[in-house]
Amino acid sequence: MKLTSLLSTALLATSLLAGTAMAQDIAKQTVNEALRAKLPADILKAGSIISVNNGSFPPYEIVTGTTEMTGASADLTNALGELLGIEIKHATVSGLPALLSGINSGRYQFAMGPIGDFATREEANDFVDWVQEFVVFAVQKGNPKAITSLDSACGQKIAVMAGGSAEKVIKAQAEKCVTDGKAAVEVQSFTDQPTSILAVRSKRSDAFFSSQAPLTYFVSQAEGQLDLSGIGQKNGFDNLYQGAVVPKGSALGPILEEGLKILMANGTYAAIMKKSGLENNIIKEPGINLAGKAAK
Numbered sequence: 001m002k003l004t005s006l007l008s009t010a011l012l013a014t015s016l017l018a019g020t021a022m023a024q025d026i027a028k029q030t031v032n033e034a035l036r037a038k039l040p041a042d043i044l045k046a047g048s049i050i051s052v053n054n055g056s057f058p059p060y061e062i063v064t065g066t067t068e069m070t071g072a073s074a075d076l077t078n079a080l081g082e083l084l085g086i087e088i089k090h091a092t093v094s095g096l097p098a099l100l101s102g103i104n105s106g107r108y109q110f111a112m113g114p115i116g117d118f119a120t121r122e123e124a125n126d127f128v129d130w131v132q133e134f135v136v137f138a139v140q141k142g143n144p145k146a147i148t149s150l151d152s153a154c155g156q157k158i159a160v161m162a163g164g165s166a167e168k169v170i171k172a173q174a175e176k177c178v179t180d181g182k183a184a185v186e187v188q189s190f191t192d193q194p195t196s197i198l199a200v201r202s203k204r205s206d207a208f209f210s211s212q213a214p215l216t217y218f219v220s221q222a223e224g225q226l227d228l229s230g231i232g233q234k235n236g237f238d239n240l241y242q243g244a245v246v247p248k249g250s251a252l253g254p255i256l257e258e259g260l261k262i263l264m265a266n267g268t269y270a271a272i273m274k275k276s277g278l279e280n281n282i283i284k285e286p287g288i289n290l291a292g293k294a295a296k
Helices: 003-022 041-046 072-084 096-104 165-179 193-201 212-220 252-265 268-275 290-295
Strands: 048-053 062-065 068-070 087-092 111-117 125-133 135-140 157-161 186-190 207-211 226-229 240-247 282-288
Touching: 041 048, 048 072, 048 096, 048 111, 068 072, 068 087, 072 087, 072 111, 072 252, 072 268, 096 111, 096 125, 096 240, 111 125, 111 290, 125 212, 125 252, 125 290, 135 165, 135 193, 135 212, 157 165, 157 193, 165 186, 165 207, 186 193, 193 207, 193 212, 193 226, 207 212, 212 226, 240 252, 240 282, 240 290, 252 268, 252 282, 268 282, 282 290
Parallel strands: 048 087, 157 186, 157 207
Antiparallel strands: 062 068, 111 240, 125 240, 125 282, 135 207, 135 226
């Protein structure tokens, strides 16, 4: 199948999911005046903030235009915006490094994500964690290369998101493969999830190593061409938390955390997660920099 045909299929699947999501309503929130009063003066004056993303990350982020998005993250930002009495707009950049630099430069106020929270990343940013994630492999149907773990990835072509945590883990595994006398992993870094999954479907890559939630979605939309592998294993990670990203020390972090706690308490968070098939990624309660706290 030609790459253009694969891309068309992926875009159609994304449109279908977006349409299904729009058909399910999430309860409208009432402005929480006490929480709104905690917003910085410049945000209150502007009446809006920008959440940046780095392309589609289904079923969390489904980018439908340069400033438009659907999915669980969009539903959460809508609910948070209603709770805070402000508009939360969306912007898309290419790649995680551009997303982080855009936040730290002040061009964007935050990223709803979810983005992987790691102690090393907490040196430059704060994470408001709202999901727990796992990392697995999307492989070709029947798993012809028998990729079931990091060790079995030696000598294989593994696609990852550029700048992401999975890229760091798979590069470390490539070095381990050589140390163990095996062929190194050929790491193939791409800027977004759809391009990575298309590389596997077109057999340019043997597997895509990434978060379980989006891979579950992509496999379900792959017309029987893909399988999930490595489920239930740590695959180089301990407890993996993901969440929103704000500049280090930003007053917006605690406000988002409190807003998420309110949405959890009133059932909106669970409704949004279940709507997108993310029941297995629900976290008990949100928290700031949970990865760093777990490491101590």
